[in-house]
Amino acid sequence: MSQDNVSNSAPINSQEGKQKCLEVVQLIIDGEACEKDLAYFKNNIECCSKSMEQYNLHKELKECLKRVSDVCPPDNLADCIKKDLNL
Numbered sequence: 001m002s003q004d005n006v007s008n009s010a011p012i013n014s015q016e017g018k019q020k021c022l023e024v025v026q027l028i029i030d031g032e033a034c035e036k037d038l039a040y041f042k043n044n045i046e047c048c049s050k051s052m053e054q055y056n057l058h059k060e061l062k063e064c065l066k067r068v069s070d071v072c073p074p075d076n077l078a079d080c081i082k083k084d085l086n087l
Helices: 015-030 035-043 045-067 077-084
Strands: none
Touching: 015 035, 015 045, 035 045
């Protein structure tokens, strides 16, 4: 990304602000964060930390799914899940 990756326009507690936090965390992890991104992260560490936790959970789930990608679920899996959830 460019030197001006993420601006600070949205309120941190808005959906847009939460999305921005997630984007900043991803930039930092990818090593693409500029000084403004790092400053944004430092100023909003609590919200960004929650985004970081969400990112890590998604990343871990992706890794788990990669390991079981060769497994074929039974044809009636959706029906069994709906039955268990009383849907």
